[in-house]
Amino acid sequence: MRILAIETSCDDTCVAILENSGKKGADFKILSNIVSSQVKIHAKYGGVYPTLAVREHERNLPIVLKKALKGAGILKNPKPDAIAVTIGPGLDPCLWTGINFAKKLAQEWNIPLIPVNHIEGHILANFLEKIRPKFQITNDHRHSGIPSGRDKIQSFPAVCLIASGGHTQIILMEKIGKYKIIGETRDDAAGECFDKSARIIGLPYPGGPAIAAEATKISNFKFQISQPKADLGQRLTSLWLEPRAGNFGINLPRPMIYQKNYDFSFSGLKTAVLYEWQKRNTPPRRGPASGREKYIQALCFEIQQAIIDTLIHKTLKAVKDFRTKTIILGGGVTANKELRRKLKAQSAKRKVKVFVPAKNFSMDNASMIAVAGFFNQKKATKNYKKIRSNPNLQI
Template sequence: MSITILAIESSCDETSAAVCVDGKILSNIIASQSVHEQYGGVVPELASRAHMQNIVPVVDKALKEAGVTMSDLNAIAFTQAPGLIGSLLVGAQFAKSLALALNIPLIAVHHMQAHVLANLIDDPKPSFPFLCLTVSGGHTQIVQCDSPHEMRIIGETIDDAAGEAFDKSAKMLGLPYPGGPLIDKHAKNGDPNRFKLPEPQIPGLNFSFSGLKTAILYLLQDNTKTDPQFIEKNVDDLCASIQHRIISILMNKMKKASIQTGIKDICIAGGVSANGGLRSALKTMGETQGWNTFIPAFQYCTDNAGMIAITGYFKYLKGDAAALAVSPSARAEW
């Protein structure tokens, strides 16, 4: 008998639904929200309203694309946390209502665990145990994954996330939101060694990006005093130098984590894992360190229901279904 899971993701500003049958993702529909661009960041109230408009058509399209009906479903998986509480509520209440109507289990999924398990969607897949560098706008973590149900954070940021460092740097450069992908685009044409930026000396496997952001701010302020067109003239080199430093911080910590744990299967995940420079750096370091490296397909890097579906599938096999009274939480534990 096939196990068919419908998954819903609504943690921030993407409404997504996916269908997973026996561990294979048959559809992964994502509706993005352009309304936030004019504000330079996600507006929670607008995000919640957009989720309410998008969730029914997105779920309908996911079911149709997968070729399944409501009666085929064995469970509903949804993102419980972390995320924007209003956005999470839309997905959680829709999933709960549907599970009640169909009398099938409801599966609560931790968003960051799902990012890690996105590496198990397509072949080739890492072997357990593996290390995953999970990088997004809100999180930067090194996770040791011993099984689909056993993960622990062995390193994380003590202040800002790598994704935030990309976006805030882009804002300082005058680039529109979302700025991270634009830094990656400009960096392709720039010299990564043109501007020297500091690498924080944080002990252990933890990260810090607040000092780097301050150094970037001072660099821009000092140079624009003497040349108001400094940023415009040097935007490619600035982007390349900023990206180079953020990536070197991430890769040096992953190298240290691999040496400490002896683990050679190394993955990345999260929205920043779509960054071309990071993907290239992982492959290059993997070759020099003898790693087996794994990177999810682009559609499974940003927030998406495919990763919620695969996580829900493993939880279903374990019999880990939530009570129908479950509520979203911005501080859910791993």
């Protein structure tokens, strides 16, 4: 079976072609995976403008499709067996652009459409790890296969942490196709907090990579982090830096971290960043070693740690409460190296396995939509009118 997948839920125009064969399971081969990013276009606005995103999707989809078909070596005979397309959640105008494009192709080729949930795609992106170029997934939902060269997921249920610019959720996964949201953000998503904090400081969009890059620079400074009295359930550490240009004591909140639920709230953290930035009388810029730059690096470190601490604490709380031995990550924020490092370290102490996608599959891509389409073949239809956008679609 060959699936062509289309993903336009936000500002990336993505087309991928995936092929599989097999009886009990499925031997997958990604024939092509093309992503056209709009980051440079939206950077000057500090976020995604839907009208601009739609314009770029309309312009890029035919180009990206042709590149995908050419890359797969099927430009002369492009007809797949089905088309998988993201229907939500996401930005409604962007979703419709991809859906309408998929409908036209499906009608032209007389093939079924498979509606796909973007969040489920992020979860199943873990089965795309380190493709060179083949990997295997079994249909045994109790012990689903992991990409070639990886151990199998030990058991279900699994706790899934989805963190991106628009979503922050903890999902209990009983098996592929059966999910329950047990926690989510009540306001800003983690990625949104990164973006807005970066804008306050004057860093470029997207904010996550920009803040992470600044945070890594403090490794050359003299700093001290106090040790927590106990595990993550106790009072969390705050950062006290002693860089050469001055002393910075930065202590940002970890909102809702002590509450007994699995929900998040990052709007308060964003506000705390704003107040910290406004109150600090930093010295003027004096080249690369200026006190101002060191302060920015220290602040970025603490912003990153505040977000990471909250994500990890809530995820591990869910693991403990539901007695699971598997954590699955998905979404652009989970590409953060420090998040992955700390979560793996904390999970190893609890003998819990953590599965994370390769960085290119943490971000929005169509390969994850193709895999999700494979596992949702029962939803395939030629009644194209039934396929509609749902920007608030729940998993």
